[in-house]
Amino acid sequence: MAETMVEAPAAKTSFIDEVCSVPGGEAIHSCIQCGICTGSCPTANNWDYPPRQVIAMVRAGFREELLSSNSMWFCASCYTCTVRCPRDIKPADIMHALEVLAFRSGLSTKQSRTPVMYQCFVDSARGNGRVYELGMMIKLFLKTNPFSAIKLAPVGLGLFLHGRMPLRPTRIKGMKEFKAIMDKAKKLGGAK
Amino acid sequence: MKHYSYYPGCSAEATASPLGISVPPVARALDIDLAELEDWNCCGSTPYNSVNKLEAGAMAARNLALAEKTGLDLVTPCSNCYVVLSSVNTHLKELPDFRENVNEALAAGNLTYGGGVKVRHLAEVLYTDITPEGLSGKVTNPLKGLKVASYYGCQLVRPNGFDDPESPHSLDELVTSLGAEAVPWELKARCCGSSLIMPEPDVALGLINKLLKNAQERGAQCLVTPCPLCQINLDAYQSQVNSKFNTSYNLPVLFVTQLIGVALGIPAKELALSKNIVSPMRVLAPYL
Numbered sequence: 013m014a015e016t017m018v019e020a021p022a023a024k025t026s027f028i029d030e031v032c033s034v035p036g037g038e039a040i041h042s043c044i045q046c047g048i049c050t051g052s053c054p055t056a057n058n059w060d061y062p063p064r065q066v067i068a069m070v071r072a073g074f075r076e077e078l079l080s081s082n083s084m085w086f087c088a089s090c091y092t093c094t095v096r097c098p099r100d101i102k103p104a105d106i107m108h109a110l111e112v113l114a115f116r117s118g119l120s121t122k123q124s125r126t127p128v129m130y131q132c133f134v135d136s137a138r139g140n141g142r143v144y145e146l147g148m149m150i151k152l153f154l155k156t157n158p159f160s161a162i163k164l165a166p167v168g169l170g171l172f173l174h175g176r177m178p179l180r181p182t183r184i185k186g187m188k189e190f191k192a193i194m195d196k197a198k199k200l201g202g203a204k
Numbered sequence: 205m206k207h208y209s210y211y212p213g214c215s216a217e218a219t220a221s222p223l224g225i226s227v228p229p230v231a232r233a234l235d236i237d238l239a240e241l242e243d244w245n246c247c248g249s250t251p252y253n254s255v256n257k258l259e260a261g262a263m264a265a266r267n268l269a270l271a272e273k274t275g276l277d278l279v280t281p282c283s284n285c286y287v288v289l290s291s292v293n294t295h296l297k298e299l300p301d302f303r304e305n306v307n308e309a310l311a312a313g314n315l316t317y318g319g320g321v322k323v324r325h326l327a328e329v330l331y332t333d334i335t336p337e338g339l340s341g342k343v344t345n346p347l348k349g350l351k352v353a354s355y356y357g358c359q360l361v362r363p364n365g366f367d368d369p370e371s372p373h374s375l376d377e378l379v380t381s382l383g384a385e386a387v388p389w390e391l392k393a394r395c396c397g398s399s400l401i402m403p404e405p406d407v408a409l410g411l412i413n414k415l416l417k418n419a420q421e422r423g424a425q426c427l428v429t430p431c432p433l434c435q436i437n438l439d440a441y442q443s444q445v446n447s448k449f450n451t452s453y454n455l456p457v458l459f460v461t462q463l464i465g466v467a468l469g470i471p472a473k474e475l476a477l478s479k480n481i482v483s484p485m486r487v488l489a490p491y492l
Contacts, residue, residue, distance in 0.1 A: 034257070035295050035302075054395040055407055086407065089250050089287075090395035091362035095369040102363070111254035125403035130251035137246040137263065143214040152402060164405065167440050174479045176219050176440075185243045189313035190266065196312035197262035200305050 027075040034109035039101040043067045049093035049103045059083040063093055063103050066110070079119040084110040085126035125156045138194055141184030146177050206333055208324075209274045210238035211267060211289070213282035213432065214246050219440075220282075220432030225476035226461040227281055227326065233468045234334055234342060238279065241270055247285040248292075250399070261302060262309040264292035269310055269317040281326040281461070283359035283431040284398075290323040290364065327430040327460060328366045331374040336381035344469035345491045346383030352463070353424035354379050354386055355415070356393040357434040369393070375460065379428060382467035389422040391415050396437040405444070412437050413445045416453045425487045426456040428463045435459055439481045456484035466491050 032038045049063035056062040060081035061069060069078045084107035093103040111130070114120040120127040132151045137143045149168070153161040171177040184190060216224030231238045244267050246252075252260035267289065271278040280286050296303045297319050310316055330339065354375035361367045367374045372393055376386035396415060397408025415438065419427055429435050439457040446453055458480065465475040472492055477484055485492075 035299060054397075054411055055400070058404070058407055086400070086404065088358075088395050088398045088400050088408075090358040090398070091287075091369075092358070092395070094363045104363070108250070108254045112257060115255050126400070129399070129403040130254055133249065133251035134255050137214075137248065137252060141245040142217075143246045143249070145215070145218050149402060156403075164444075167444060170443070170481050171219055171436075171440055174481055176221050176479060178218050182214075182217060184245050186313070189315075190245055193262050193266055193309050193313040193315070194259060197259045197306070197309035198256075200258060200308060 027073050028070055030113055031070050031106060031109055034105060036102045036105055037109060039099060040067055040070060040106065042099045043071070043101055044099060046098060048096050048098065049101075052092040052096050053087075054090060054092070055086040055088060058086045063107075067101070067103065067106065070106070070110075076119065078110065079114040079117055080121055082121050082124045084108075084114070085121065085124040125152065128152060128155050136181075140181045141187060141190050142182050144181035146179065147181055205235045205237050207237045207239070207276055208279040208329065209271045209276040210240045211244055211247075211271070211278055211280040211285060212240065213280055213285040215282060215432035215436075219436050220459075222462060222476040222479040223281055223432055223435070223459045225479070226459055226465050226474070229470050229474045230461045230465045230468065233465075233470060234330075234339070236329070236334070239274065239276070241267060241274070241278070244270065247288045249284055249288055253288065258302070258305055258309070260288075261292050261295065261306045264289055265296065265306045265310055265317050266313065266315060268293055268296070268321045268323075269315040271321045272317060277322045277324050277329075279324050279326050279329055281430060281432075283325065283357055284433060286323065286325040287359040287363070293319070293321060293323050294364075325360055325366070325430070327360055327375065327378075330378060330460075330464075332366065336377040339378060339464065340381035340383075343382055343467045345467050347463070347467050347491055348383045350384040350487065350491070351387050351423050351425045352379045352384045353389050353419035353422065353427045354392055355419070355427045355429040355434060355438070355457075357429055357431040358393065358395050358398070360430055361393055375428065375430070378460065379463070382464060384463070384467075387419075387422045387424045389418050389424065391418045396434045398433045398437070401437050401441060406448075408437060409441065409445050409448050412441055413449045413451065416442065416445060416451070416455055420453060420455060424455065426458055426484060428458045428460050430460045442482055454482060456480060456482045456487055458484055
């Protein structure tokens, strides 16, 4: 992983503005690159660019490199970075914002299955008003690597045998109004 | 009797059903009236907030709008629902554009949200409103001699929890008030990998292994947590950890309401103790 960046790409201003538009995002201007976020992150050793470097890359305008990386997809939303940051930056929220931008720009990586999982989750929640965990998992495995499901099958079976894996989704009663709300949100420039 | 609006969350009806089942009898025993929010929907969780902020906001806000009509605090037993609902709630208060857009979306479903709901975690209600002292007064089966590792996970205490984000103590106090021994352990508020268990199982299993190892080394006979994702990861995936790391953990992971229920003398069946993957019956037998 390259710690030294050579040349800052052109579209620098717009990328940092995009990230700063998330609530609290503007705080990244005050990052002092102390690295407490990386040091606190339980999954940082899997990231193409660890949290501290992600912030540096946003500021330097490395949009494409960052949005196509696996980095933010390893954020488990534990918020340890957020409560420890001495400059009140909210790195976990920044990672979520980068995920939104990666989806929106079609750059989300195939190296991690997390983007597909998130999309399956959203489809499930929108479709029934509630998340149907079994349906979401089956879809995730079908869309990524069906064979990897074999390894996890005993877990699913265990949950099923203990009455924790219903075979049918639950649907809310007010689907019509719910759908109207969600469609309207989408129409209102839901990319934000 | 204390009154609240109750938001179970999707997991409590499925993979975390021992939580969904054990909350109502425990609430009744503690004179807590939890009125389930009529026709609640998914909070949107972390995934939706990582795909589209406005849609995620509208999804969460439908629940807030429904709750506002009740005039009661909205209580959820799920740590992820808690973080998502409370963060959308804060953004709706602080960001006028976001509030305007979300309310325009809500209007399409004949709803509106004025920002008047307080979102709370059930564990915080137990700690703050019921209090450890109040709880101990209701104990009929003191859990004397039971060594419990209180596992807070992340989102109960971060980013905006009611307890210390690094070294929380509320669950330990609740556990102690039941007569049990809260064992001190270092990783009580560290991450279990949450939903990464599905797309990145190797990463999450490594984190779960660290937690189980630490709890076991500190002498815990079981763990207790309020969080659905934490419970599933530590309980349902414990056998996967054992095969991957050649370990032999046999640590029951209870929902905090299950443990409280045992101490209050509520029958095992009402607490869904048979639904835990690693059976807690061996360690709980003396108290049932």
